[in-house]
Amino acid sequence: MNTPLKITKIGNSAGVILPKELLAHLHASAGDSLSVVLTPRGIELSAAEPDFDAQMAAARDVMARRKRALRELAK
Known part of the structure; x- marks a missing residue:
């Protein structure tokens, strides 16, 4: 799929309208959240994982509790 998308002004921000075919491919619909990842070729959109x-909160908790061990492993 190579569909040009137009950037439109939305208040003080900008937005892109995604065609329904693209939303179907992402398994997303209006109101859902998408995850954006920067890649060497541009950006990658995917459906956001609900959990x-x-x-991330659990990972930050472990990293805070095991700060010294992680520092030693990084050497």
Whole structure:
């Protein structure tokens, strides 16, 4: 799929309208959240994982508790 998208002004921000075919490919719909990742070729859009925030909170907790061990492993 190589569909040109137009950037439109939305208040003080800018947005892109995604065609329904692209939303279907992402398994997303209006109101859903998307994850954006920077890659060497540009950006990658994917459907956001619902438990990502909980996983990151758990990882930060472990890193805070095991700070010394992680510092030693980084040597």
